[in-house]
Amino acid sequence: MFSKHVTKNLSAYCHGEVAAEESRRIAEHLIACNRCRGQFEEIKLGVKLAERLPQLAAPDSLWLDLESRLAADSNQSRVESSKQLRFSFKLWQPGFAGVAAGLLLSAVLGAWLFYSRESRPFWEVARLNGSPRIGSSRMDEKGRLAVGEWLETDGSSRAKIEVGSIGHVEIDPNTRVRLMETKPTEHRLELARGKMSARIWAPPRLFFVDTPSAVAADLGCAYTLEVDDSGASLLHVTSGWVELQLKDRESMVPAGAACATKPGIGPGTPYFEDASEKFRQALSKLDFGYVVDVPDLQRPLEVVIAESRSRDTLTLWHLLYRVEGKDRELVFDRMATLSPPPKDVTREGVLQLDDKMLHLWKGYLENSWSNQSGLKKTWIKIWTGALGKVQGLEGKK
Amino acid sequence: MEQRAAMAEPIIDDRVIEACRDGDREAFRLLFEAYKDKVFSIAVYSFGGDEAAASDVSQQIFLKLMTAIGQFRGDSAFTTWLYRMVVNACIDEQRKRRRFLPFGESVPMSKIEDRRPQEKRYARLEVADSVQAAIKELTPKLRMPILLKYVEGLSYEEIATVMGCSKGTVASRLNRGHRSLARKLGHLRNEVV
Numbered sequence: 197m198f199s200k201h202v203t204k205n206l207s208a209y210c211h212g213e214v215a216a217e218e219s220r221r222i223a224e225h226l227i228a229c230n231r232c233r234g235q236f237e238e239i240k241l242g243v244k245l246a247e248r249l250p251q252l253a254a255p256d257s258l259w260l261d262l263e264s265r266l267a268a269d270s271n272q273s274r275v276e277s278s279k280q281l282r283f284s285f286k287l288w289q290p291g292f293a294g295v296a297a298g299l300l301l302s303a304v305l306g307a308w309l310f311y312s313r314e315s316r317p318f319w320e321v322a323r324l325n326g327s328p329r330i331g332s333s334r335m336d337e338k339g340r341l342a343v344g345e346w347l348e349t350d351g352s353s354r355a356k357i358e359v360g361s362i363g364h365v366e367i368d369p370n371t372r373v374r375l376m377e378t379k380p381t382e383h384r385l386e387l388a389r390g391k392m393s394a395r396i397w398a399p400p401r402l403f404f405v406d407t408p409s410a411v412a413a414d415l416g417c418a419y420t421l422e423v424d425d426s427g428a429s430l431l432h433v434t435s436g437w438v439e440l441q442l443k444d445r446e447s448m449v450p451a452g453a454a455c456a457t458k459p460g461i462g463p464g465t466p467y468f469e470d471a472s473e474k475f476r477q478a479l480s481k482l483d484f485g486y487v488v489d490v491p492d493l494q495r496p497l498e499v500v501i502a503e504s505r506s507r508d509t510l511t512l513w514h515l516l517y518r519v520e521g522k523d524r525e526l527v528f529d530r531m532a533t534l535s536p537p538p539k540d541v542t543r544e545g546v547l548q549l550d551d552k553m554l555h556l557w558k559g560y561l562e563n564s565w566s567n568q569s570g571l572k573k574t575w576i577k578i579w580t581g582a583l584g585k586v587q588g589l590e591g592k593k
Numbered sequence: 594m595e596q597r598a599a600m601a602e603p604i605i606d607d608r609v610i611e612a613c614r615d616g617d618r619e620a621f622r623l624l625f626e627a628y629k630d631k632v633f634s635i636a637v638y639s640f641g642g643d644e645a646a647a648s649d650v651s652q653q654i655f656l657k658l659m660t661a662i663g664q665f666r667g668d669s670a671f672t673t674w675l676y677r678m679v680v681n682a683c684i685d686e687q688r689k690r691r692r693f694l695p696f697g698e699s700v701p702m703s704k705i706e707d708r709r710p711q712e713k714r715y716a717r718l719e720v721a722d723s724v725q726a727a728i729k730e731l732t733p734k735l736r737m738p739i740l741l742k743y744v745e746g747l748s749y750e751e752i753a754t755v756m757g758c759s760k761g762t763v764a765s766r767l768n769r770g771h772r773s774l775a776r777k778l779g780h781l782r783n784e785v786v
Contacts, residue, residue: 204768213748213749239771239772239775241786242770245781246724246728246739246774247743248785249721249725249728252633252637254651258629258633262652266659
């Protein structure tokens with residue numbers, strides 16, 4: 197059964213103004229309740245917008261105007277022998293001014309140091325093996341990773357990060373990650389190199405990982421993400437969905453599928469890991485223009501089409517957006533053979549990338565993309581569909 | 594109008610406030626420098642972008658601050674005391690103006706675009722402008738908590754103290770304010786999320 201609705205507390209939740217226990221209750225409720233989750237998305241957008249409200253600079257004339265009014269008041273006061281406004285310059289004689297300036301400087305430095313070290317938000321980190329480092333210090337059994345700090349593991353060390361109350365991330369050896377942001381509306385990690393495994397238990401689009409070639413947005417899932425020295429990455433999803441994005445290039449990756457990314461290009465096309473070797477090699481050539489040791493791939497799209505199975509419509513559906521003209525027709529025809537479109541979806545509409553038709557068809561195709569059954573499928577629907585508007589490829593032309 | 598770049602602000606401690614109480618003009622200048630942008634920003638947003646009105650009210654606030662600072666006993670934080678003065682001054686001035694101006698008459702926020710630094714990214718400015726325009730359309734009850742939260746960075750507890758209401762009321766008004774912004778500016782989702 198649902199607990200009490202949480203709509204009244206959503207802004208306070210976004211601002212971290214509710215107690216930890218209440219925060220956990222709200223997070224759990226949001227997972228299960230469509231209505232509150234819809235409102236959470238709306239309030240989260242309102243928060244993001246309000247955060248763009250700039251502080252404005254007062255005009256320089258403000259002090260001059262104020263000073264003249266002060267002077268006028270002061271003269272008036274003198275005439276009236278009033279002592280209400282009494283200005284003394286005694287304190288600002290040279291000797292005192294030097295001491296005061298020194299004290300002020302110390303106070304500013306002290307405050308800055310205090311702020312930078314103590315008041316930044318942080319995540320708890322636990323050492324799993326070896327000697328991971330946070331910044332330049334080796335960590336003990338437990339440590340704190342503050343916003344802006346790097347966590348680095350060498351060849352023999354591993355660590356586990358608690359992502360607020362929404363999940364955890366395990367950091368493999370030879371990995372370098374940085375905490376970019378942590379607040380109720382967004383948790384963001386940068387993976388510069390190495391490998392991490394994330395398990396996130398929260399509404400979609402709260403946890404992001406920046407890599408040199410794409411941003412991974414969690415849609416309620418578990419996955420591993422690996423970045424090599426060239427900045428290329430490889431994502432494997434083990435549960436739920438992950439979205440990869442670089443500028444206007446996006447890929448939605450479900451459980452059982454993988455997706456590569458390359459610097460300057462972004463995410464490639466997602467594919468199921470049980471697809472044939474030829475299929476995967478041809479797709480790599482199609483996405484990134486090369487593949488190692490396979491000289492006979494003259495026409496990679498034809499290989500992908502010939503090798504595709506029913507569940508590979510995941511790959512074909514993404515390719516509809518990425519190829520044009522005759523190639524798009526070939527992709528459509530193969531998809532229609534493997535999984536005929538529902539009656540309101542026409543060939544012409546799909547070839548013109550009609551959003552409504554594409555998403556209607558995708559709704560049908562998703563059954564073959566999921567290796568979950570029954571209850572689990574429904575559960576994943578709650579995560580991704582109802583929020584729906586998982587803004588993956590929607591609206592993309 | 595310029596948007597404020599991040600820079601170090603003067604530190605206002607008890608000694609500065611004590612010196613202000615003694616009528617020390619330099620201490621008052623420090624106080625002014627620390628809070629002028631914050632006070633002015635609230636005034637501009639409260640008066641729908643009318644810089645002249647905002648300057649007038651900001652002056653009144655600082656003059657009042659000088660004369661009334663002797664009454665500040667330190668029972669609450671100085672900022673809470675100051676912002677209560679700011680909120681009251683803005684509301685009073687709005688009431689006065691409502692008597693003399695036709696309803697809704699104010700300077701368009703677009704007027705304040707001209708003097709912004711060129712180096713700001715266009716897209717970001719566009720979002721900021723749209724947010725400013727949407728803020729202007731909120732009722733004062735919903736607008737002020739948004740300003741105190743996002744321009745001044747106050748906590749719910751501080752906003753409640755400044756506005757003389759409960760934390761629950763602040764949370765509820767912020768909820769309504771956020772939803773109103775989201776509904777008016779839903780088309781900017783991709784720009785900010």
